[in-house]
Amino acid sequence: MKLADLVNHAANKQQFQQLSDYIDFCRQYLAFVETGLQARIVSQNESYYQFFQYGVEGQYNISRPINTRLFYTAESFETMISHFTQTFTDLKQGQRVDDEQRDRIIRIIYTLQQTIGAALDALPAGKSNQARKVNGDLFERLIRLLLQEMGADCTAGVVQVPVKDDAGALLFHTSYQHDLLIRHAGDLKVIGSVKTSSKDRLDKVFVDKFLYSRLTGTALPHIAIFLNDVQRKKTKQENSYGISTTFLPGHFRAYTVKLNPLDGVYYCDIRPNMREDALLSTHIRTIDHLFLDDLWELLNKPSGD
Structure with missing residues (x-):
C-alpha cells in the first residue's frame, strides 16, 4: 500500500470498527516503513526513539517520536499478534500470564496505535488538528475494543x-x-x-x-x-x-x-x-x-x- 493510501485509510475513522481493522492497517503500515521511508532520524537525547521522515509524497514530514523498544517491526508483529489474541482468550478463561505476555500486550497496543498516528503525521501541516482528533478518537475506540475482548x-x-x-x-x-x-x-x-x-x-x-x-x-x-x-x-x-x-x-x-x-x-x-x-x-x-x-x-x- 502506498503512503497516500495509508494516510487516507488512517484519516477515515469508519475504517476502524473491529480489532481486526487495527491489526490489518498495522500490517500494511509496517510493511511500508520497511522500505518506504526517506530516513529514520535517531533522537539526540534518548536514542531508542526514532522519527520517521517521509519522502515527497509525504511532504518530507517528520513523524512523532517512535519508541523502538516498544514498536514492532513487520516481522516481529506477525510473530506476536497471534500470541496477543491468544493471551486475551486465556485471560477470559482465568488463566495466568507471564512477564513475556505482559510485555507483548504493551507493545502490541503501542504499535497498533502508533502506526495510525505516524501515518497521520504525513498529512499536510494545515490538517494537523484533524489528525490529532482522529488519532485520539481511534485510540479511545481501540481501548474500548480491547476491554470488550476481555468481556467487559x-x-x-x-x-x-x-x-x-x-x-x-x-x-x-x-x-x-x-x-x-x-x-x-x-x-x-x-x-x-x-x-x-x-x-x-x-x-x-x-x-x-x-x-x-x-x-x-x-x-x-x-x-x-x-x-x-x-x-x-x-x-x-x-x-x-x-x-x-x-x-x-x-x-x-x-x-x-x-x-x-x-x-x-x-x-x-x-x-x-x-x-x-x-x-x-x-x-x-x-x-x-x-x-x-x-x-x-x-x-x-x-x-x-
Missing part, C-alpha cells in the same frame, strides 16, 4: 449526574461526556479517560473524579489511560531532533495529594520518572496492569466503596 461491558457516553440541595432535594441533572463507561451486572462501575497524551488534559481527569464524587456522594473509581507523554523537539543542529516530555509531575503529585488520587493511571510508553519516583510509581503503571490485574478487581468492588 464498555462504552463511551454521557452520564447524567444529579445535583441536590443541602436538604437532598433534586435541583437538576448535569451531563458529563466520558471516554469509558464500564458496567458490571448493569451497574456503572468505572469511569475512564483515554488520551494519547496527558498534555493539557491531566487536570480535567482529577477534577472529573472530584466533581462526580461530590455531586453523587459516592467513590466510583475513575481511571486514566495514556499512550505516551513525549513529543519531538528541535536541537541546535539543523535537521536534528530530540524528545521532550509532556508529563507534569508536579501537577500530578499536587492533585493526587490535595484533591483526590485516581484509581488507576496506565501508560504504554511509561517515562523513567514514573517508575523511579516514590509517589508516581505508586499511582502510575504500564497498561498491562489494567487488563491483567485491576479490571476485574474494579468491576467487583462493592458499589459505594
